Amino acid sequence: MRLEYFQMIDRVASLDGEAIVVESTIPDASPVFEGHFPGYPLMPGVLLVETMAQASGWLLLKLMNFERMPFLMGVKEAKFRSFVGPSTPVTVHAKRIHDGSGYAVTQARIEANGKRICDAELTLRIMDFPAPELAAAMRGRGQELGLA
Amino acid sequence: MASSFDRIADIIAENSEVPRDKILPDSHVINDLGIDSLDFLDIVFAIDKAFGIKVPVEAWTQEVNAGNAPAEQYFVMKNLAARIDELVAAKGG
Numbered sequence: 438m439r440l441e442y443f444q445m446i447d448r449v450a451s452l453d454g455e456a457i458v459v460e461s462t463i464p465d466a467s468p469v470f471e472g473h474f475p476g477y478p479l480m481p482g483v484l485l486v487e488t489m490a491q492a493s494g495w496l497l498l499k500l501m502n503f504e505r506m507p508f509l510m511g512v513k514e515a516k517f518r519s520f521v522g523p524s525t526p527v528t529v530h531a532k533r534i535h536d537g538s539g540y541a542v543t544q545a546r547i548e549a550n551g552k553r554i555c556d557a558e559l560t561l562r563i564m565d566f567p568a569p570e571l572a573a574a575m576r577g578r579g580q581e582l583g584l585a
Numbered sequence: 586m587a588s589s590f591d592r593i594a595d596i597i598a599e600n601s602e603v604p605r606d607k608i609l610p611d612s613h614v615i616n617d618l619g620i621d622s623l624d625f626l627d628i629v630f631a632i633d634k635a636f637g638i639k640v641p642v643e644a645w646t647q648e649v650n651a652g653n654a655p656a657e658q659y660f661v662m663k664n665l666a667a668r669i670d671e672l673v674a675a676k677g678g
Binding site for chain 1: 626629630633641642
């Protein structure tokens with residue numbers, strides 16, 4: 438996990454139909470932790486949401502054969518149940534619960550040490566890639582993750 | 586069972602700030618009710634679930650943008666309800 442580059446996913450553990458499980462480790466150090474919080478570093482909730490959104494996004498990209506791009510549009514029922522700090526390996530589960538016209542809805546959760554950290558329902562708008570560079574970058578990273 | 590119009594109007598009222606009594610058969614979802622794109626996504630999701638269909642919003646939008654159909658055909662409430670009824674019928678429901 439590289440927080441400063443918004444690279445939240447390290448590897449794909451499994452992909453099974455409409456569900457994906459990915460793994461990542463919260464970094465040992467980051468400027469993010471200098472502010473959140475001094476003397477008590479915690480992974481910010483907004484970055485946990487981003488992590489769930491990216492797991493959902495990779496799932497959708499794979500299901501769409503990397504032909505269109507999902508963008509986070511809505512977060513519902515987000516609950517942050519436990520703190521999680523630096524150097525912690527986390528497992529992110531995401532599954533598509535609805536495949537709409539131009540959008541998809543996923544349910545996602547993050548666990549650490551077998552304990553649920555957070556969960557949410559996410560809405561992602563599905564669009565044509567707005568830039569060829571983005572399409573190429575997503576496919577490149579998808580290949581690294583074994584998805585493309 | 587309530588009419589499709591009433592079910593859709595209820596869904597819109599639940600997923601936006603539009604009062605239920607302002608949603609009329611001749612209301613244009615965007616122009617008259619002022620539904621924004623994110624609320625509209627929530628509304629479509631709720632309609633998809635309630636009716637067991639997939640509202641083809643992208644195809645509708647493409648038709649309108651290409652000038653092949655008037656927006657009113659899909660986005661005025663009474664017509665939207667008719668389109669939903671057609672989708673339900675086509676699905677065999």
